Amino acid sequence: xxxxxxxxxxxxxxxxxxxxxxxxxxxxxxxxLFVPLDEQAVDLGSKLRPPSWSHPFGTDEVGRDLLLRSVYxxxxxxxxxxxxxxxxxxxxxxxxxxxxxxxxxxxxxxxRVVDLFSSVPHLLLGIFVVAMFRxxxxxVIASIAVTHWLSTARIxxxxxLSLRSRPFVDAAVxxxxxxxxxxxxxxxxxxxPQAGLAAVLMxxxxxxxxSALSFLGLGLPTHQASLGNMVQAARGSLLxxxxxxxxxxxxxxxxxxxxxxxxxxxxxxxxxxxxxxxxTL
Amino acid sequence: xxxxxxxxxxxxxxxxxVRDASLTVAAGESVGLLGPSGCGKSTLARVAALLHRxxxxxxxxDGEPVRGWRHRAPREQRTAFGVVFQQPRMxxxxxxxxxxxxxxxxxxxxxxxxxxxxxxELAAATGLTADLLTRRPHEVSDGQLQxxxxxxxxxxxxxxxxxxxxxxxLDASTTAALVAVVEDYRRETGAGLLAVGHDxxxxxxxxxxxxxxxxxxxxxxxxQVQQVQASQKEAxx
Amino acid sequence: xxxxxxxxxxxxxxxRLHRGxxLALIGESGCGKSVLASALxxxxxxxxxxxxxxxxxxGEADEARLDLLAADERTLSRTVRxxxxxxxxQSPAAHLTPVRTVRSQxxxxxxxxxxxxxxxxxxxxxxxxxxxxxxxxPHQLSGGLAQRAATALALVGDAPLLLADEPTTGLDRExxxxxxxxxxxxxxxGHTLLMITHDLAAAGRIADRVAVMxxxxxVEIADAEAFFGEPGPRHPYARGLLxxxxxxxxxxxxxxxxxxxxxPAGCAFAPRCPRAADACATVPPxxxxxxxxxxxxxxx
Numbered sequence: 001x002x003x004x005x006x007x008x009x010x011x012x013x014x015x016x017x018x019x020x021x022x023x024x025x026x027x028x029x030x031x032x033l034f035v036p037l038d039e040q041a042v043d044l045g046s047k048l049r050p051p052s053w054s055h056p057f058g059t060d061e062v063g064r065d066l067l068l069r070s071v072y073x074x075x076x077x078x079x080x081x082x083x084x085x086x087x088x089x090x091x092x093x094x095x096x097x098x099x100x101x102x103x104x105x106x107x108x109x110x111x112r113v114v115d116l117f118s119s120v121p122h123l124l125l126g127i128f129v130v131a132m133f134r135x136x137x138x139x140v141i142a143s144i145a146v147t148h149w150l151s152t153a154r155i156x157x158x159x160x161l162s163l164r165s166r167p168f169v170d171a172a173v174x175x176x177x178x179x180x181x182x183x184x185x186x187x188x189x190x191x192x193p194q195a196g197l198a199a200v201l202m203x204x205x206x207x208x209x210x211s212a213l214s215f216l217g218l219g220l221p222t223h224q225a226s227l228g229n230m231v232q233a234a235r236g237s238l239l240x241x242x243x244x245x246x247x248x249x250x251x252x253x254x255x256x257x258x259x260x261x262x263x264x265x266x267x268x269x270x271x272x273x274x275x276x277x278x279x280t281l
Numbered sequence: 282x283x284x285x286x287x288x289x290x291x292x293x294x295x296x297x298x299v300r301d302a303s304l305t306v307a308a309g310e311s312v313g314l315l316g317p318s319g320c321g322k323s324t325l326a327r328v329a330a331l332l333h334r335x336x337x338x339x340x341x342x343d344g345e346p347v348r349g350w351r352h353r354a355p356r357e358q359r360t361a362f363g364v365v366f367q368q369p370r371m372x373x374x375x376x377x378x379x380x381x382x383x384x385x386x387x388x389x390x391x392x393x394x395x396x397x398x399x400x401x402e403l404a405a406a407t408g409l410t411a412d413l414l415t416r417r418p419h420e421v422s423d424g425q426l427q428x429x430x431x432x433x434x435x436x437x438x439x440x441x442x443x444x445x446x447x448x449x450x451l452d453a454s455t456t457a458a459l460v461a462v463v464e465d466y467r468r469e470t471g472a473g474l475l476a477v478g479h480d481x482x483x484x485x486x487x488x489x490x491x492x493x494x495x496x497x498x499x500x501x502x503x504x505q506v507q508q509v510q511a512s513q514k515e516a517x518x
Numbered sequence: 519x520x521x522x523x524x525x526x527x528x529x530x531x532x533x534r535l536h537r538g539x540x541l542a543l544i545g546e547s548g549c550g551k552s553v554l555a556s557a558l559x560x561x562x563x564x565x566x567x568x569x570x571x572x573x574x575x576x577g578e579a580d581e582a583r584l585d586l587l588a589a590d591e592r593t594l595s596r597t598v599r600x601x602x603x604x605x606x607x608q609s610p611a612a613h614l615t616p617v618r619t620v621r622s623q624x625x626x627x628x629x630x631x632x633x634x635x636x637x638x639x640x641x642x643x644x645x646x647x648x649x650x651x652x653x654x655x656p657h658q659l660s661g662g663l664a665q666r667a668a669t670a671l672a673l674v675g676d677a678p679l680l681l682a683d684e685p686t687t688g689l690d691r692e693x694x695x696x697x698x699x700x701x702x703x704x705x706x707x708g709h710t711l712l713m714i715t716h717d718l719a720a721a722g723r724i725a726d727r728v729a730v731m732x733x734x735x736x737v738e739i740a741d742a743e744a745f746f747g748e749p750g751p752r753h754p755y756a757r758g759l760l761x762x763x764x765x766x767x768x769x770x771x772x773x774x775x776x777x778x779x780x781x782p783a784g785c786a787f788a789p790r791c792p793r794a795a796d797a798c799a800t801v802p803p804x805x806x807x808x809x810x811x812x813x814x815x816x817x818x
Contacts, residue, residue: 167372170332171433173351175386176360185385186374317690318661408774423547425774450687452546452716453762458770479690486764 014266020259028075037072037225048242058244060230061237066245070252072225077253080137080220081206084144088206089199091145092152097191099153100160101183111157114150122147126209127218135221140213144206152198159191200264204257211253227253282308283329283441283473288338290321290328297336299324302497304475306441308343311467311474313484316494323367323445325497326477330362330443343440360390363434363472367446369426373418379429380414386437403432407462424455431459435466442467445477460487532804533729533739537678540702540711542725542742544718544759546775550734551714555683558586558712559605560594574602574679600631604677606701608684610668614656620667621652624674631675645670646700662693669700680704682713686720698724718763722746730756733776733786735801737809752813755787785811 043063051058057066099110117125126143133139163169164187172182207227213219214228222229227249234245283306291297298321306312316322327333328340334350341347342358351359366372373382383403384396404414407428418426427447434442442463448456464487467474478484484491535541543551557568568587575583589598599605607613615623624638639649647666656664665685672680682701686694698713698720705711705724715721721728725742730753738745738753751757758771773790776782782789787810788798797811 167366167368168374170327170330170366171364171372171430172374172385172389173332174330174359174362174364174439175389175433175437176356177385177389179352181389189376190374317692422775453718453759454546454771455774456770457762457764457768460768461770480764481691483764486768 013262014269017259017262017266020256021263024074024078024256024259027071028078031068031071032075035068037068048237048245050242051244057248058242060233060245066230066248069225069230070227070249073227073230073249074252074256076137076220076224076226077207077210077228078203078256080140080144080210081203084141084148084206084210085199085202087141087145088148088202089152089195092149092198093156093191093195095149096153096156097160097183097188100157100164100191101179101187103161103164107157110153114153117147118150123209123212126213127216130213130218135219137220140210140219143213144209148202148206148209152195152202155198156191156195159194160187163187163190197264197267200260200267204260207253207257282306282341282343283475284339284341285325285329286339286341288325288328288335288340290324290333290335290338292324299328299335300498301338303338304329304492304497306473306475308440309467309471309473310490311476311488313488313491314475314477314494314497315481315484315491316477316479316497318479320494322477322494322497326443326445326475329475330364330441331359332364356390360386360437361440363437363439363442365427365431365434365442365444365447367449369423369430369450370418372430373426375418378415378417379409379421379426382418382429383414383432383436386433390437399436400432403435406435406465407432408458424451427451427455427459428462431462435462438470440470440472442472442474443477444474446479447476448483449478449480456483533736535679535710535712537710538705538708539726540705540713540724541727541729542721543712543714543729543731544716544721545731546759547716549731549775550778551731552683554731555681555712555714558681559599559603560586560589560591574598600627600672600675600677602677603679603681604672604675606669606672606680606682606685608687610656610661610664613668614664614671616656619653619655620647620659620670623667624652624670627671627674641674642667642670644673661689662696665689665693665697666700669704673704678708678710680709680711682711682715684715684717685713686715686717691719694720695723718759730759733781734778735786735809736804737787739804739807750814752808753787753810754791754793754812754814757814758790785809 043059045063046055046059047061047063049055049059049063055065055067057070060066060069095110095114099107126147129143129146130139133142169182169186172186177185210219210226211228211231214226215232217232219228220226222233230249231246231253234242234249238246285302285304288299288302289297290299302321302325304312304314304325314322314326324333328335328338328350331340331342331347331350331354334353339346342361345358347354347358349355374385377385380400383400384393387393387396387399400414404411409425409428409432413421413425413429421429427450431447444463448459451459460483463474466472474488476484476488481491533541543554545551558572570587572586573583574586584593584598584602586594586598614620620642621638624641625635628634628637628641638652642649642652645666647663647670651659651663656667659667680701685701686697689697694717701711701713702724705726711724713721713724722742728738728740728742728745729736730738730751732755738751738756740751740756745751745756746760751760755771761767762770771790776786776789784799785791785794785802788794791798793812795812800811802809802811
């Protein structure tokens with residue numbers, strides 16, 4: 001038996017990232033059930049302790065345990081990121097589907113609105129939205145959602161238009177299907193996997209946005225444990241050479257978001273299996 | 282009677298792919314439309330099946346002038362046509378199992394109850410097994426999928442069939458099998474057929490008469506100059 | 519089909535291709551003929567496995583004789599593809615680089631395979647590609663000219679063996695005839711051609727010999743003249759294929775080809791065969807050019 005080309009051993013990035021994401025979700029769900037966090041509690045006697053067995057991530061400038069605060073911060077960030085991504089995807093899918101299913105002048109009007117939104121830098125637009133409200137989770141989600149549905153709308157619309165020109169839509173017209181039935185039964189299900197992928201890809205981006213807004217002092221209330229707030233608060237101690245209050249919350253922003261992104265990439269590969277070089281019969 | 286007169290049609294303004302084409306198919310007649318690829322014959326077939334609105338010209342269906350295309354055509358007119366296209370992969374919703382693919386027109390027109398019997402009947406006629414009916418398009422071959430697409434075209438018992446290069450992707454045996462299904466159906470119902478293709482041997486064997494693309498466009502030139510001018514005016518409008 | 523099942527797409531394919539002849543490998547789509555072609559070029563995907571030998575060379579005494587199935591990727595890419603085997607692809611439009619002119623693609627291939635820095639005109643000429651179209655991009659060419667451009671590229675390395683995988687798919691009848699006539703000219707100039715096709719008319723026009731494939735096995739190998747003319751094919755499947763042509767009886771073979779992952783025991787064609795009998799419960803070996811327990815030996 002001659003092996004033409006032995007299958008290359010690839011790093012199972014999909015499995016690794018799935019495990020990381022699962023661990024993250026488990027941690028942020030389970031830890032708060034057993035270990036409560038008192039947001040106001042300070043212990044000035046043990047402030048800015050480097051990592052040790054009792055405080056693996058060290059303590060911050062008012063003596064709070066950084067590991068626990070990081071987990072709570074990640075929880076807030078994930079929640080904000082996921083909800084914001086979901087809302088943005090729902091808006092984007094609805095707008096894109098409307099434009100793609102109707103076509104003609106309706107499509108042109110909708111897409112000009114999308115262009116209008118795109119012409120404003122989205123962080124600026126997001127800052128404008130949060131600035132109108134008192135700091136809190138709701139305004140941050142709203143700020144991220146209203147600035148991030150544009151690309152989803154474009155993807156969904158393009159996918160709808162491409163599906164609409166397929167002969168199977170012609171066949172449905174001859175088969176007596178109404179416009180609504182074609183949109184709901186044939187077009188929308190075809191774009192949902194793409195929209196779902198866009199949503200997952202958006203979660204890391206939304207987390208970064210939440211962190212950025214909080215870092216700028218425009219996001220969540222400063223007493224709340226959020227990764228952005230923590231990095232912001234740690235700036236002073238970093239200048240003094242205390243690296244741990246910046247490093248660990250920073251890693252908590254980077255690692256889970258990369259894992260989610262890798263998971264989304266693995267999903268995308270599944271959506272277009274033809275890219276993989278495997279013999280399918 | 283299906284009558285197309287002075288049809289000009291295309292996809293971009295002022296760049297028609299069909300100019301002044303005319304074609305008549307009598308009730309129960311089968312006509313082959315022969316032309317090289319890219320000549321516009323598929324566009325003409327879509328105009329005939331009420332799937333593409335022409336820029337100019339008239340279509341008369343059983344004595345009634347057609348006033349609207351696609352969803353602007355009344356449902357009875359749209360469903361009078363069964364259409365089969367060249368590429369079965371593009372003509373089938375990838376998520377529907379073959380059974381649902383064939384039954385879809387019945388469900389869309391509120392005749393869900395007839396579906397089980399009608400699908401069984403058509404599956405037998407097109408040679409699809411019960412196992413194949415439970416699969417999705419990517420799990421069957423081109424030939425098997427085209428059999429399902431033909432069954433779908435016949436499910437509402439159309440009075441007209443439009444087959445646009447139905448067999449271009451298929452091997453000789455599947456071609457002969459599908460043509461036999463179409464002819465059995467026509468014998469049983471008296472439906473008319475417009476078969477578009479590029480293989481003269483096939484169309485001559487299949488159809489009552491074969492029209493060359495050239496002739497389709499020349500008929501118009503032979504007609505009164507007035508009519509030509511009228512349709513050109515309409516095209517410019 | 520997904521999963522871990524191993525599927526034999528091609529089984530026991532044995533044939534010999536003589537210098538300067540054209541062998542047409544015909545069969546329905548999905549019968550395994552393209553898998554065979556990919557195996558010969560070492561282009562099977564990573565999860566594929568092969569057994570057997572594919573000798574490229576003039577005979578056992580030939581020192582340059584090479585087993586294509588055992589050769590490594592480096593040997594195949596450096597000495598075989600383009601140099602000893604030229605591939606004429608199924609869809610030339612997809613094979614040509616869309617953003618570069620035909621001339622620049624020919625020039626690159628020439629430099630790569632022959633080291634020469636000129637000769638695009640001569641290379642184009644050999645495939646009857648018009649010299650005044652050399653500076654066009656693939657999308658500016660008609661289907662026929664794109665096919666000629668792809669053929670010109672395949673001929674650059676002057677490979678003795680040409681492999682054409684469904685070169686006429688989707689072309690009009692006239693264009694099919696022109697394409698196969700041009701391929702035939704290459705054979706007449708001394709090239710050996712293996713043409714894989716489901717188009718029987720094209721095969722009849724070009725081939726010296728015909729191999730018919732069914733469910734991954736070669737069921738008949740015959741002289742093309744005898745196959746398409748008198749006495750005709752001997753295997754019932756091959757006969758059924760010819761009878762399905764609109765210029766002949768236009769009657770289909772009953773049923774559908776089996777799936778390669780779910781072949782019936784014994785002769786794979788038996789369930790569709792009018793001559794099937796008890797003997798067909800065993801797989802017939804390819805003997806005397808036909809693999810059938812009841813080959814047709816006369817005109818009866």
